[in-house]
Amino acid sequence: METRREPGILWGALVGLCITPPLMALLFIGQVLAGLPFLPFDMFDWVGRNLPGPLVTFGIDTIVNTLISFGFGGTLDSAAKTSERTLAILMFLGIGIVASGLFFVLMNRIRRPQRDYIPGIVAGVITALPLMAMGFAVSLNTMTPIVRFAWLVLAFVGWGVALSWAYNSLNGADEKVKADAPAAATVAPLDRRRFLISLGGSAAAITVVGAGLAEFLKTSSTAQEAPLPRTPDTPGTAVAALKDGQGNALPNASDPLVAAPGTRLEYTPLADHYRIDILSSSLPEFDEATFKLNISGSVANEVSWTMDEIRAMPSRSDFITMSCISNRVGGSLISTTKWTGVSFQKILDILKPGASARALRITGADSFDEYVDLDLIRQDERIMLIYAFDDKPLPQRNGFPLRIHIPNHYGMKQPKWISKIEVVDELGDGYWVRRGWSREAIVRATSVIDTVAVNAIYEKDGKKFVPIGGMAWAGTRGIKEVQVKIDGSEWVTADLRTRMSDRAWNIWRYDWPYTAGIHTMMVRCIETDGTPQIEDVEDVRPDGATGLHMVQETV
Numbered sequence: 062m063e064t065r066r067e068p069g070i071l072w073g074a075l076v077g078l079c080i081t082p083p084l085m086a087l088l089f090i091g092q093v094l095a096g097l098p099f100l101p102f103d104m105f106d107w108v109g110r111n112l113p114g115p116l117v118t119f120g121i122d123t124i125v126n127t128l129i130s131f132g133f134g135g136t137l138d139s140a141a142k143t144s145e146r147t148l149a150i151l152m153f154l155g156i157g158i159v160a161s162g163l164f165f166v167l168m169n170r171i172r173r174p175q176r177d178y179i180p181g182i183v184a185g186v187i188t189a190l191p192l193m194a195m196g197f198a199v200s201l202n203t204m205t206p207i208v209r210f211a212w213l214v215l216a217f218v219g220w221g222v223a224l225s226w227a228y229n230s231l232n233g234a235d236e237k238v239k240a241d242a243p244a245a246a247t248v249a250p251l252d253r254r255r256f257l258i259s260l261g262g263s264a265a266a267i268t269v270v271g272a273g274l275a276e277f278l279k280t281s282s283t284a285q286e287a288p289l290p291r292t293p294d295t296p297g298t299a300v301a302a303l304k305d306g307q308g309n310a311l312p313n314a315s316d317p318l319v320a321a322p323g324t325r326l327e328y329t330p331l332a333d334h335y336r337i338d339i340l341s342s343s344l345p346e347f348d349e350a351t352f353k354l355n356i357s358g359s360v361a362n363e364v365s366w367t368m369d370e371i372r373a374m375p376s377r378s379d380f381i382t383m384s385c386i387s388n389r390v391g392g393s394l395i396s397t398t399k400w401t402g403v404s405f406q407k408i409l410d411i412l413k414p415g416a417s418a419r420a421l422r423i424t425g426a427d428s429f430d431e432y433v434d435l436d437l438i439r440q441d442e443r444i445m446l447i448y449a450f451d452d453k454p455l456p457q458r459n460g461f462p463l464r465i466h467i468p469n470h471y472g473m474k475q476p477k478w479i480s481k482i483e484v485v486d487e488l489g490d491g492y493w494v495r496r497g498w499s500r501e502a503i504v505r506a507t508s509v510i511d512t513v514a515v516n517a518i519y520e521k522d523g524k525k526f527v528p529i530g531g532m533a534w535a536g537t538r539g540i541k542e543v544q545v546k547i548d549g550s551e552w553v554t555a556d557l558r559t560r561m562s563d564r565a566w567n568i569w570r571y572d573w574p575y576t577a578g579i580h581t582m583m584v585r586c587i588e589t590d591g592t593p594q595i596e597d598v599e600d601v602r603p604d605g606a607t608g609l610h611m612v613q614e615t616v
């Protein structure tokens with residue numbers, strides 16, 4: 062008698078490939094409609110935080126390099142988020158495929174004869190438990206844990222039922238129950254293939270319709286938010302007015318030097334401010350009405366302040382350029398806006414740290430953390446607890462309700478979404494320092510060519526000029542001079558706009574009496590104290606990128 066072949070691990074994997082996307086679609090719908098957790102992203106966040114640091118950094122480097130090689134450099138921050146999310150979804154899918162493959166192997170061993178969904182349900186729950194543990198450890202979801210738990214278990218039980226059903230069908234268990242005849246127990250491979258094709262087809266349809274519906278509901282519910290103004294990105298676009306988001310003139314508006322057309326906006330529109338953080342899932346939510354900032358530890362006076370109390374304290378506003386340490390030379394992870402907050406010197410005056418106190422340990426709601434040396438605060442009154450960007454409460458993505466500003470340091474030292482501050486006796490290593498990045502993270506001087514404005518060529522005294530322009534920045538150290546070099550020429554000095562503050566970048570411009578052809582242009586800057594920009598090329602890790610920005614342009 063011919064023995065029937067059971068569906069093996071490969072069939073199981075294929076079934077996993079079919080039934081896991083609808084599960085993700087279901088979880089996505091739950092997130093959009095009811096604010097329930099989207100497990101794939103939470104799980105991925107957990108993996109990112111708990112894998113050994115160097116591995117994570119290596120992963121991020123790989124992603125960033127891949128993106129750059131695909132030409133995503135310009136919108137690196139949003140592209141990096143998209144790729145993180147894609148990875149998260151692929152990882153979740155992979156887990157579904159492996160679990161389903163193993164299920165088939167086990168079922169073939171057990172040889173349960175009847176039509177039965179129990180094994181699938183058990184498999185669903187067993188798969189869900191570790192994933193839920195990871196997700197719950199990092200999730201910022203504010204819903205009652207029991208509701209989240211029930212929802213995820215239910216979703217995975219559904220997945221498990223589908224799994225059992227698919228196994229039973231492929232195994233021909235239906236027929237076996239009906240007629241215990243040897244002939245009926247043999248399922249032709251063709252039937253299996255046909256079953257899988259229809260399973261795959263309906264799964265794809267469910268996924269597309271489900272996810273599409275959720276995406277639609279999501280966009281229609283956020284559509285009321287007024288679109289923020291965006292930076293014109295076409296070279297040659299008229300240089301926008303020198304105003305902040307409220308329409309107030311910038312502090313250096315009277316500087317007669319007009320930026321070359323196509324230069325980045327001197328004041329970054331809020332919607333374009335770069336964003337970098339360790340989150341791939343939802344943003345931390347704070348209820349401003351009930352929020353309190355607790356500062357505790359080695360102090361004479363512990364405090365617990367509401368946002369209104371913080372806003373009532375003496376404040377200061379500054380035009381501030383901030384950069385991510387992973388910004389490459391010429392990259393987009395750098396922006397400038399107006400920051401408002403309270404000097405930490407004022408806060409220390411109230412707290413009165415004890416004799417042993419050494420540092421602040423600041424924790425974000427996403428559990429990102431960093432330390433700030435109390436001596437640094439005592440030396441620099443510009444270190445601030447920030448509650449507003451561009452005269453408005455911090456956008457959620459940029460750290461609502463509170464973040465810190467530390468002049469001259471990269472973003473990695475400056476937590477957003479501050480949920481807790483402790484005054485501690487030791488200066489520890491923060492989130493990225495523990496993962497191999499610079500402990501000091503002092504910004505390195507940078508200069509960038511934004512535009513060679515071939516649309517704005519003009520003639521003067523019988524010569525033709527092409528405006529070239531961009532930005533230079535060295536944190537609080539300031540820029541004394543920007544120089545441009547075209548092909549093999551000498552370095553020539555560009556004109557500088559005065560900067561908006563002691564912490565903002567300088568916009569520069571050089572009008573080059575050009576000769577037609579393809580040209581290579583380079584830029585470098587010199588800090589106020591004469592220190593030249595570092596020309597040796599270094600990658601972003603561990604101390605931030607160095608090297609000169611170069612463009613090639615046909616004029």
Ligand SMILES: Nc1nc2c(c(=O)[nH]1)N[C@H]1C(S)=C(S)[C@@H](COP(=O)(O)O)O[C@H]1N2
Nearest residue numbers: 335336337338339385425429472473476477
């Ligand atoms: N809570 C929290 N704060 C954080 C981070 C983070 O991941 N979590 N990332 C830091 C890094 S690496 C940078 S470059 C800046 C970016 O701030 P932005 O997103 O407002 O531009 O936030 C810093 N603060």
Ligand SMILES: [Mo]
Nearest residue numbers: 385386472473
């Ligand atoms: Mo960063």
